Amino acid sequence: MLIMLFLIMLSLILALGFLLAFFWAVRTGQFDDDYTPSVRILLDDDQPKRDNQKD
Amino acid sequence: MVSKPTKEGKEKAITEPLVCAHCGESCPSDDITLGDKHFCCQGCKMVYEILNENDLCRYYELDEKAGVSLRGRRLEQYGYLDEPDIREQLLDFTDGQRSDVHFYLPQMHCASCIWLLENLYRLSEGIRRSTVNFPRKEVSITFDESKISLRQLAELLASIGYAPLIQLSDLKSEEEKRPVVDRRLYFQLGVAGFVFGNVMLLSFPEYLGLSGELVNPLFVSWVSWLNIALSTLVVFYSGRDYLRSAWVELKQGHLNIDAPISLGILALYGRSLYEILSHTGAGYLDSLAGLLFFLLVGKWFQQRTYYRLSFDRDYRSYFPIAASVREGDEERSLSANKLEPGMTVVLRHGELVPADGILLKGEALIDYSFVTGESEPVRKYTGDKLYAGGRQIGSTIEMTLTKKVSQSYLTSLWNESAFDKKQQSKTKFLADRIATYFTLTVLLLAGATLVYWLPRDLALAFNAFTAVLIVACPCAVALSVPFTFGNSLRKLAQRGFFLKNVHVLEQMSEITAIVFDKTGTLTSREEAEVHFHGQPLSLEEKILLYTLVNQSVHPVSKQIASWLLRAEEPGKMKALKIQQFRELTGMGLEGMVSGRQLHVGSQAFLRTVLGAQFAEGESEEGKSVYFSLDGHVRGYFSLNNRLRPHLEGILRKLKGRYALSLLSGDNERERVRFEQLFGAEATLRFRQKPKDKLAFVQKLQAEGHKVLMLGDGLNDAGALKQSDVGVVLADDTNNFTPASDGIMDARLFSLFPDFLPFARNNLRLVYAAYLLALLYNIIGLSFAMRAALTPVVAAILMPASSVSIVLFGVFSSNLLARHLFGRMEKQRFADPQKRRVKDRIDF
Structure with missing residues (x-):
């Protein structure tokens, strides 16, 4: 039965790890703006040609 | 392309419409060009040149109509940003060289904006990084002050069409600068979710009846202690706002919705502790954690908004941050709160009179429409008194101040009693009204159960008594308002009507009288x-x-x-x-x-x-x-x-159903016109000063009316605040709006008559949800009063009722919105279709 206790503690520590990860995410402001990042990821960094070169 | 028309060609010049390469609007003339590109004004051309030179033309490819038209816009003056104390108050952080600042950019509107504003470093090497928060329309910039000053930074933003809006209320002292974001709810929610999941898993042996010889008693007690530790955390961390709020209200002799919730929480917690410590059972700790988790999810849902509008602005947001003061032959900017009587202030076209004073020289033509409601600008002569808040039109004038900004006529309006009153105390909200009866009924039932069982069995009596308190916890009642109203708030926001919070929707359902302002609202x-x-x-x-x-x-x-x-x-x-x-x-x-x-x-x-x-x-x-x-x-x-377009139809729909009134700061010239529109029963009042408007609303309320006021300017501020629901009609929701409960996009004004029935029907939905909750409570109570409420029954019944109330609230309010306003395509911020969708519902 001791193995059960060990496993429970293990799972609890694992879950606690996720909780702390969530806390960290909240604290660093990742939940403050849940819209802009979804657009940002679609914007590329490549340099487009200059307008007068294109013509 | 079109060549410049000659004089002969002009009459028959059927030229294809010229579209500005920057803002996409039609060009009034065709002589502003760059290559084969045409522009509507020099401002737009300049922006295009800047972007083209820096290889930022991708801006125009990302989203259609990316550019903001600069036609008719005056370049903002940012000279005051060189003043050391203004600079200090605006900066979020500085070590003398590297500085952080955030600006509010009302023009931000699409994906292109995000892209350009996050590529600012390509425009100036002094800018290290810039991050956009789109819902808040803010950009945070880290820059090097040895390479670019705060003023140059603001001017750079203005030159590409995103003029930062800096207001008197943005000036903050060191201690006010702390971030205002409240993240506690996320933490509480996280803890509640964590505990809920774990306690439920740990309670599984109990549900499955795995006690007795199969399970080691040491193990059982171990798990119980773990459960207690976790639930203590959830009660006193995640649930502390409920407990505190209930306690505060109770001390004042009131019962709010948090009272029965707290009662339920404490009953669950206490009973479970007792059972575990006395080894008589496993307790209901999983139900407890689940309850708090659902409650917090409801709270989060209610607070979650997709728009950032300011509903509590006072005069400080309207006034400019600084004024140019003349000392001898020199002019310098001074922050508005440092202006003193006796100073000479120079006002250019479009600038606001910062404080009351006397005109010294120049041709003053002052537009007071926002302040007093008079639609015509007023001509003033040397020696005349100028009141704060007026806008100078035309040439440059000079004035001597006679008062400080905070003592001016306009600002004195904010000392009215209407502004002291706390909105909350005016009416008890539905959930709180119900809470009183609910709590008393629950206590009565629990007492009756206790009296019934006491002579028969002491242990059973205690068992049944606490079970009633547990099962009758108004979780479902507490959830139906956040989810039904919260969802409806979002539905209204999609239709250009932004409400401050869910309580406004509730107030709206009781409206009996509507008061309109004229200038700026109806005209x-x-x-x-x-x-x-x-x-x-x-x-x-x-x-x-x-x-x-x-x-x-x-x-x-x-x-x-x-x-x-x-x-x-x-x-x-x-x-x-x-x-x-x-x-x-x-x-x-x-x-x-x-x-x-x-x-x-x-x-x-x-x-x-x-x-x-x-x-x-x-x-x-x-x-x-x-x-x-x-x-x-x-x-x-x-x-x-x-x-306003469609006004006649709007008024026809409202006539007869509500008591209508019109208040105007203007003269009676248009009385006949509005009498025809409003009908014989309506009250029309002209030449109304801001205080008269406030008094009129008070009079209506004294007659027993619930008043909705529709206004726009500072002159309505008092009346808006006094009304049960004050709504501001705004052509541009980013502009200054006085304190209000709601802001309506003027382009969608024609939907206004449908908003009130929407609110009323929403209230009916909440009542229906209450009935559903009552049904669950009757089932639960039938178990509880028989002292038969096992932890398993509680663990099934309570989440089931919560979830079904949530689903009912969201789906029914969706259906209602669709029924009243018709189907609507989902709008997203950067959706290129957004404008087209908007145009479509825009008549």
């Missing part, structure tokens, strides 16, 4: 109904006239110019070269265009200029502006305040 501040009396003007004459009026910033000139633009197809109207232009304040305009002499102005003006040649034209009600060409009067324009 447009800028546009006018223009009629030309005389021989119809030819296109050539219109172009001549447009060239002349385009030179002036006077509202009447602008109204005629915009009428000319509207009257012709886009692209046809253009400004030509003008010579000998003169603007005579209070009189009119004159100038030479294409060798022809033009005069536009008042009757008196034309009479002086033309002398005997001037034939009297009959003047109707409204304002008349005469137009003469080469010394011959061509006719006159009559200008009337332009009504």
Whole structure:
């Protein structure tokens, strides 16, 4: 039965790890703006040609 | 492409409409070009040049209509940002070189904006990084002050079309600078979710009946202790706001919705502790954690908004942050809260009078429409008193201040009693009203159960008593308002109506009287109904006239110019070269265009200029502006305040169902017109000062009405605050709006009559949800009063009721919105279709 206790503690520590990860995410402001990042990821960094070169 | 039309070609010039390469709007003239690109104004061309030089033209590819038109916009003055104390108060952080600042950019509107603003470092090497928060329309910039100053930074943003809006209320002292984001709810929610999951897993052996010989008693007690530790955390961390709020209200002799919730939480916690410690059972700790988790999810859902609007602005947000003060021959900017009586202030076109004072020199034409509701600008002479809040139109003036900003006439309005009152204490909200009866009923039932069982079995009596308290916890009641109203709030926001919080929706359902403000609300501040009396003007004459009026910033000139633009197809109207232009304040305009002499102005003006040649034209009600060409009067324009489109239909729908009134700061000139619109039963009042409007709302409330006030300007601020629901109608929701409960996009005004039934039906949905909750409670109570509520029953019944209430609330309010407003496509911020979708519902 001791193995059960060990496993429970293990799972609890694992879950606690996720909780702390969530806390960290909240604290660093990742939940403050849940819209802009979804657009940002679609914007590329490549340099487009200059307008007068294109013509 | 179109070449510059010659004089002969002008009459038949059916040119294809020219579209500005920057902002996508039609160009009034075709002489602003760069390569084969046309621009509507120099401002747009400049932005394009800047972006082109820095390889940022991708801006135009990402989203259509990315550019913000700069036509008619004055470049903002940011000289005051060089003042050390203003700079210090605006910066979020600085170590002398590296500095952080965030700006509010109202023009931000699409994905292109995000891209450009996050690529600012390509425009100036002093900028290290910039991050956009789109819902808040903010950009946070880290920059190097040795390479670019705060002022240059603001000017750079303004030069690419995103002028930062900096207001007096942005100035913060060191301790006010702490971030205002409240993240506690996320933490509480995280803890509750964590505990809920774990306690539920740990309780599984109990559900499955795995006690006795199969399970080691040491293990059982171990798990129980773990459960206790976890639930203690959830009760006193995640649930502390409920407990505290209930306690605070109880001390004042009130019961709010948090009272029965707290009662339920404590009953669950206490009973479980007792059972575990006395080894009589496993307790209901999983139900407890689940309850708090659902409650917090509801709270989060209710607070979650997709728009950032400020509902609590006071005069400080309206006033400029600084004014230019003249000392001897020198001018310097001074922050507004440092202005003292006796100082000389210089005001340029479009600037606000910062504090009450006396006009020293210059031709003052002050637009008070926002402050007093008078639609016509007022002409002031040297020595006249100028009140704070007016906007100077035309040339530069100088004034001496007689009061400080905080003591001016306008700001004294904020000392009215209406502003002291706490909105919350005015009415008890539905959930809190129900809570009183609910708590008392629960206590009564619990007491009755106790009395019934006590003579029979002591242990059972205690068991049944606490079970009643547990199962009757108003979780479902507490959830139905957040989810039903919270969802409806979002539905309204999609239709251009933004409410401050869910309680406003509740208040809206009880409205019996509607009060309208006139100027800016029912009539447009800028546009006018223009009629030309005389021989119809030819296109050539219109172009001549447009060239002349385009030179002036006077509202009447602008109204005629915009009428000319509207009257012709886009692209046809253009400004030509003008010579000998003169603007005579209070009189009119004159100038030479294409060798022809033009005069536009008042009757008196034309009479002086033309002398005997001037034939009297009959003047109707409204304002008349005469137009003469080469010394011959061509006719006159009559200008009337332009009504909001669809106003007649809106009023027809509201008539008879609500008591309607109109309050106006204007004179009675338009009484007849509005009497026809409003009908005989309505109350129309003119020449109303801000305090009269406030008193009128109070009078209605004393008669037992629930008042909704629809206004826009600072002059309505008192009345808006006093009303049960104060709504601001705004042409641009980013502009200044006085404190209110809701902000409505003026373009969607025609939906207004449907909003009130929507609110009423929403309330019915909440009642229906309450009935559903009652059903669950009856089932639960039937278990509890028989002392048969096992942890398993509780663990099934409570989440089931919560989830079904949530689903009912969201789905029913969705259906209601669709039924009342019709189906609507989902709008997202950067959706390129957004504008088109908006246009479609935009009549």
